[in-house]
Amino acid sequence: MKVEAKMLLFLGLFFGAMCAVYWNWSLENAGGVMMFAGMLLCFLPGSYYYWWSRRMKERPEDNPNATQAEGAGVIDTFPGSSIFPFVLGMGAFFTVLALVFGVWLLVPGLALAGWAFLGGIGEGRRGGTH
Amino acid sequence: MTDVLAPTPTQHHDDHHGDEHHGPTGIVKWLTTTDHKIIGLSYTVTSVLMLVIGGFFAEIIRLQLSSPNGSLVSLAQYNELFTMHGSVMIYLFVGPFAFGALANIIVPIQIGAPDMAFPRLNALSYWLYLTGSITMLSGFFTSGGAANFGWVGYAPLSNSLNTPGAGADLWIGGLLLTGFSAIFTGVNLTATIFYLRAPGMTMFRMPIFTWNLLVTGILILLAFPVLTAGLIMLYCDRHFGTHIFSNTGGGVPVLWQHIFWFWGHPEVYILALPMFGMVTEVIAVFSKKPVFGYKGMIFATLTIAALSLGVWAHHMFTTGVVLLPFFSIMSLLIAVPTGIKMFNWIGTMWRGQIWFSTAMLMSLGFLFTFLIGGLTGIYLASPPLDFFTHDTYFVVAHFHSVVMALVLGAMAGLFYWGPKITGYILDERLGKAQFWFLFLGSQVFTFPQYLLGLYGMSRRMAVYPEQPQWQHLNELSTLGALMIGVSTILFVINIGYSWKKYPAGDNPWDAQTLEWFTTSPPPHHNFYRLPQIRSERPTWDYNHPEHRSLEHGTDHVVGAETEAHA
Amino acid sequence: MLKSVRNSGDARTRGRASRRARRVLALPFAALVLSGCTVPGFGASPGDTTSSQSTFHLWQGFSIGAVIVGGLTLALMLWSIVMHRQKGDAIPKQTQYNVPLEIIYTVIPILIVIGLFAATLVVENKVVANPKTDVIVNVNAFQWGWEFLYPGHNAVVYGQTTQSPVMVIPANENVHVNLTSTDVIHGFYVHAFNFSRYALPGVTNQFTFRATNTGTFFGQCTQLCGLYHSYMYFRVKVVSPADYQKWLATFNTPKGEAAAKAAAASLQQQLSTGVPTLPANTKFGR
Numbered sequence: 001m002k003v004e005a006k007m008l009l010f011l012g013l014f015f016g017a018m019c020a021v022y023w024n025w026s027l028e029n030a031g032g033v034m035m036f037a038g039m040l041l042c043f044l045p046g047s048y049y050y051w052w053s054r055r056m057k058e059r060p061e062d063n064p065n066a067t068q069a070e071g072a073g074v075i076d077t078f079p080g081s082s083i084f085p086f087v088l089g090m091g092a093f094f095t096v097l098a099l100v101f102g103v104w105l106l107v108p109g110l111a112l113a114g115w116a117f118l119g120g121i122g123e124g125r126r127g128g129t130h
Numbered sequence: 131m132t133d134v135l136a137p138t139p140t141q142h143h144d145d146h147h148g149d150e151h152h153g154p155t156g157i158v159k160w161l162t163t164t165d166h167k168i169i170g171l172s173y174t175v176t177s178v179l180m181l182v183i184g185g186f187f188a189e190i191i192r193l194q195l196s197s198p199n200g201s202l203v204s205l206a207q208y209n210e211l212f213t214m215h216g217s218v219m220i221y222l223f224v225g226p227f228a229f230g231a232l233a234n235i236i237v238p239i240q241i242g243a244p245d246m247a248f249p250r251l252n253a254l255s256y257w258l259y260l261t262g263s264i265t266m267l268s269g270f271f272t273s274g275g276a277a278n279f280g281w282v283g284y285a286p287l288s289n290s291l292n293t294p295g296a297g298a299d300l301w302i303g304g305l306l307l308t309g310f311s312a313i314f315t316g317v318n319l320t321a322t323i324f325y326l327r328a329p330g331m332t333m334f335r336m337p338i339f340t341w342n343l344l345v346t347g348i349l350i351l352l353a354f355p356v357l358t359a360g361l362i363m364l365y366c367d368r369h370f371g372t373h374i375f376s377n378t379g380g381g382v383p384v385l386w387q388h389i390f391w392f393w394g395h396p397e398v399y400i401l402a403l404p405m406f407g408m409v410t411e412v413i414a415v416f417s418k419k420p421v422f423g424y425k426g427m428i429f430a431t432l433t434i435a436a437l438s439l440g441v442w443a444h445h446m447f448t449t450g451v452v453l454l455p456f457f458s459i460m461s462l463l464i465a466v467p468t469g470i471k472m473f474n475w476i477g478t479m480w481r482g483q484i485w486f487s488t489a490m491l492m493s494l495g496f497l498f499t500f501l502i503g504g505l506t507g508i509y510l511a512s513p514p515l516d517f518f519t520h521d522t523y524f525v526v527a528h529f530h531s532v533v534m535a536l537v538l539g540a541m542a543g544l545f546y547w548g549p550k551i552t553g554y555i556l557d558e559r560l561g562k563a564q565f566w567f568l569f570l571g572s573q574v575f576t577f578p579q580y581l582l583g584l585y586g587m588s589r590r591m592a593v594y595p596e597q598p599q600w601q602h603l604n605e606l607s608t609l610g611a612l613m614i615g616v617s618t619i620l621f622v623i624n625i626g627y628s629w630k631k632y633p634a635g636d637n638p639w640d641a642q643t644l645e646w647f648t649t650s651p652p653p654h655h656n657f658y659r660l661p662q663i664r665s666e667r668p669t670w671d672y673n674h675p676e677h678r679s680l681e682h683g684t685d686h687v688v689g690a691e692t693e694a695h696a
Numbered sequence: 697m698l699k700s701v702r703n704s705g706d707a708r709t710r711g712r713a714s715r716r717a718r719r720v721l722a723l724p725f726a727a728l729v730l731s732g733c734t735v736p737g738f739g740a741s742p743g744d745t746t747s748s749q750s751t752f753h754l755w756q757g758f759s760i761g762a763v764i765v766g767g768l769t770l771a772l773m774l775w776s777i778v779m780h781r782q783k784g785d786a787i788p789k790q791t792q793y794n795v796p797l798e799i800i801y802t803v804i805p806i807l808i809v810i811g812l813f814a815a816t817l818v819v820e821n822k823v824v825a826n827p828k829t830d831v832i833v834n835v836n837a838f839q840w841g842w843e844f845l846y847p848g849h850n851a852v853v854y855g856q857t858t859q860s861p862v863m864v865i866p867a868n869e870n871v872h873v874n875l876t877s878t879d880v881i882h883g884f885y886v887h888a889f890n891f892s893r894y895a896l897p898g899v900t901n902q903f904t905f906r907a908t909n910t911g912t913f914f915g916q917c918t919q920l921c922g923l924y925h926s927y928m929y930f931r932v933k934v935v936s937p938a939d940y941q942k943w944l945a946t947f948n949t950p951k952g953e954a955a956a957k958a959a960a961a962s963l964q965q966q967l968s969t970g971v972p973t974l975p976a977n978t979k980f981g982r
Contacts, residue, residue, distance in 0.1 A: 003333040026453035030388040060329030071329035081162040089257025096303040287880040377898030420792040450901040479776040512816040518890040521918035584739040586887030588918040591926040682794035
C-alpha cells in the first residue's frame with residue numbers, strides 16, 4: 001500500500017509545483033485550475049492510501065516473500081452474471097439520445113436506468129445469479 | 131454470486147473453479163456476462179471493427195486526394211469523412227483497444243486476480259462504449275450528415291450557428307457515453323491493480339504491461355472528466371443559449387482548446403502507454419531476456435504521466451495566446467523518458483536470442499515507426515518550427531507515424547496474446563505477410579506527407595492547388611494507405627483461415643509472466659494454481675529456475691537479498 | 697480569462713544570468729547557423745523573410761540532431777536484430793540492470809533537450825518580436841476569404857475563396873500585421889514565410905515580418921473553418937517600397953476614400969460589438 005500511496009502523492013506534488021510555476025508565469029486561469037484539480041485528484045486517494053498504509057498490517061501482495069498459502073481463503077465475492085449493466089447502459093443510451101432527438105426519450109431512458117438501479121441493489125442483497 | 135477462493139500451489143480448488151459456469155448461454159450469456167475475459171473479447175472485436183470502419187473512411191480520403199481536384203466526394207462529405215475518421219480512430223478504436231480490450235483480459239491474469247475489481251461496472255463500461263460508438267456513427271444517417279468540424283471540434287465552428295444539425299449532437303452524445311465508459315474502466319483498472327494482486331506480487335514485480343495500464347488508468351481519471359465537462363459546456367452553448375465558447379456573449383473560443391487539449395494530450399499517452407506495454411512484453415519474451423532496466427522503465431512511464439499534464443498547449447502555439455517557453459520545455463522534456471524507453475527496448479534485445487515471430491516483427495516495426503514519429507515530434511515542441519509546420523501535412527504525418535506505430539503495437543499484442551485468449555495460434559505466414567504490408571505501407575503512407583507538409587500543403591483540404599510534386603507525393607501516400615488496407619484484409623483472412631486450427635497449449639512462446647501459467651483459454655476466475663512470485667516474471671522463474679534476472683557483469687540475482695533476508 | 701497572458705517575448709520574465717547561459721548553450725548552434733549555406737535543407741526552404749530564414753536554420757539544427765540521434769538508435773536496433781537473432785536453444789545471459797549505462801542514456805538526452813530549448817528560445821524571440829513599424833496591415837479573416845486594410849491609407853483589398861485577394865507589402869521593411877477573425881477560427885499561413893498564426897474571433901494577433909525578396913507568394917487558411925476551407929486562398933505580393941507607395945496612391949480617389957472608410961468602419965463595428973457568428977455566404981459557386 002505504501003508504494004501506491006507514495007506514487008500518487010509524488011504525482012500530486014509534481015502537478016502542484018507545475019501548477020504554481022505555470023499559473024504565476026502565464027496568469028492564464030483555465031490551465032491553472034485544471035492542473036490544480038489534477039493535484040487534488042492525486043492527493044485525494046493518495047492521502048487515503050497513505051493513512052491506511054500506516055495503520056493496516058502488511059498485505060501478502062506487499063510482502064516480497066509471501067507464499068501463495070498466505071493468501072488462502074476467500075478473495076472476494078464476484079457476481080457470476082448480471083443483466084443490469086446492460087439495462088443501465090441502454091438507459092444511458094436513451095438518455096443521451098434524448099439530448100439529440102427529443103425529451104420524450106428520457107422516459108425510456110430514465111425508466112431503464114431506474115430499473116437497473118433498483119435491480120442492481122436487489123441483486124447485490126439477494127446474491128444474484130450464480 | 132460466487133465467493134472466490136484464492137488458488138495456491140499445493141491446494142487445488144478444482145471443485146470450486148473448475149465448474150464450467152452453468153449460467154446462461156448464447157446471446158443471453160453475452161448480455162449478462164461480468165467475466166472480464168468475455169468483456170475484453172467484446173471490446174477487442176468491437177474496436178477492431180472500428181479500425182476497419184475508420185480505415186475505410188481513410189481509404190476514401192486518400193483516394194479523393196490522389197489528384198488535386200478529386201471529385202470522389204463533395205466538400206461537405208469530405209469534411210464529414212475526415213472528422214469521423216479521426217473520431218472513430220481516436221475515440222472508438224485506439225483508446226478502447228488500448229485500455230479496454232487486451233488490458234481487460236490480460237491485466238487481472240498478469241497479477242493473479244480472479245476478475246476485475248468491479249465486474250458489473252466493467253460490463254457497464256462495455257455497454258457504454260458500444261452504445262457510444264453507435265451514437266457517434268449514426269450521425270451519417272441523419273439528414274444533415276455526421277459531425278464535420280474535425281475530430282477536435284474547435285469552437286466556434288462547432289456551435290449551433292456554424293454546425294447545426296443532429297450529426298454534431300450525436301458526436302457529442304457518443305463522446306459523453308464513451309467518456310464515461312473510459313472513466314469507469316480507469317477506476318476499474320486502478321482498483322484491480324491496487325487491491326487484487328496475488329501474494330508476493332509487489333508493485334515492483336508487476337509486469338510492465340500492467341504498470342503501464344495502471345498509469346493509463348490514473349491518466350484517464352485525470353483527463354477524461356475534463357473532456358466530459360467541456361462537452362457538456364459545448365452542448366449548453368449549442369442548445370441552451372450559453373456563450374462559454376463564443377466571444378459574442380463574452381465567452382472565449384480558445385477556452386475550448388484549453389479544455390480539449392488538457393484532455394487531448396494526456397489522451398495521447400493513454401493511447402500509447404498500453405501499446406508500449408504490449409511491445410515491452412513481446413520484445414522481452416521473443417529475445418528470451420528480462421525487460422532491460424525494468425525499474426527505469428517504470429520511472430520513465432511515471433515521468434511521462436507527470437509531464438503529460440503540462441504540455442497541452444503545444445497544440446495551440448499558433449493561437450498566439452499561450453505561454454510558449456513553458457510548453458516548449460515541458461514538451462521537449464517528454465523526449466527524455468521516451469528515449470529511455472527506446473534504449474531499454476534495444477537493451478532488452480541486446481545479446482538476446484531473437485525469435486522473429488509475427489508478434490516480434492510487429493514490435494520491431496513499432497520501434498522503427500515510433501522512432502520516426504517521436505523524432506518528428508521533437509520539432510513540433512519548438513514554437514518557431516511549429517509556426518512553420520502547424521496544420522500542414524507535416525503534423526498529419528507526425529501523428530500518423532505515431533498512431534501507425536501504435537497499430538503495429540496493437541497487432542503485436544493480438545498475435546502474442548491471441549493464443550492465450552482463444553487457445554489457438556494465428557497463422558504465422560499470413561501474419562508475416564500482414565506485417566510487411568502494414569509496416570512498409572505505414573512508411574510509404576507517411577513519408578510523402580512529411581515532404582508535402584514542408585512544401586506547404588495544408589491539412590483538411592478536399593482539393594488542393596496544383597503545385598509541382600504535390601500530386602505525385604499524394605499518389606504515393608495513397609498507395610501506402612492502400613497497402614495498409616491490404617494488411618487489414620490479410621488480418622481478417624488470417625482469423626478465418628486459422629480458426630481453431632493450431633492449438634496453442636498453455637505457454638507457446640516460453641513466456642515470462644503469470645498469464646502464461648494458467649490454461650489457454652483461462653478458466654472461469656483464471657487460475658487453478660499459482661506459482662510462488664519472486665520476480666516480475668514468475669512463469670519464467672518456474673520454468674527456468676536456473677536462469678534468473680542478473681545485475682550487469684555479475685552473477686548477482688536481482689532482488690536476492692530480500693528473499694535471503696526473510 | 698486570456699487577456700492577461702504575458703507575451704513570451706517579454707524580457708521581464710528572464711534574468712540576465714539565464715540569458716548568458718542561453719548564449720553559451722547556443723554557441724554550437726550559432727556555429728551551425730553560420731555555416732548554414734552548406735547544410736542541406738532537409739526538405740524545408742529558407743523562405744523569403746528574415747524570420748523565415750532563422751526558422752529554417754533552427755530546422756536545420758534540429759534535423760542534424762534528429763539524424764544523428766535517430767541514426768545511432770537505428771544502428772543499435774539493426775545491429776541487435778542482425779547479430780542477436782536466434783541461434784540454437786541456448787538461453788542467453790539474463791542481464792536486467794546496468795545502472796551506469798542507464799544513467800548515461802538519461803543524462804545525454806537531457807543535455808540535448810536543454811540545447812534544443814536554448815536554440816528554440818533564441819529563434820522564437822526573433823520570430824515573435826514586434827518592433828515599431830511604419831507599414832501596418834489589418835488582416836481580417838472570415839468565412840471564406842480575407843480582407844486587408846491599410847490604416848492611414850485608403851487601400852482596401854477584399855476577396856473570397858479563389859478570388860485570392862492580394863496583400864501588397866513593401867520589401868525590406870518591417871510589416872506589422874494585426875490579425876483577427878469575424879466568425880470562426882482561421883489560420884493565416886504563407887509557406888514562403890515559414891510562418892502561420894491563427895485568426896481568432898475576439899483576439900487581435902500581432903506579428904511583424906520583413907520580406908527580403910520581391911515576388912508573389914501563395915497563402916491560405918490552414919485551420920478548418922467550414923465548407924469552403926479548401927478554397928480559402930490569398931496571395932502576398934512583395935514589391936519595392938516605391939511600387940508600394942504607387943500602389944497605395946491608386947486608391948486615392950474619392951471613391952476609394954469612401955470605400956476605405958466604409959470598410960474600416962464596418963470592421964470596427966463588427967469587432968467592437970461582438971459579431972453574431974453568422975454562417976457566411978453559402979451561395980458561393982451557385
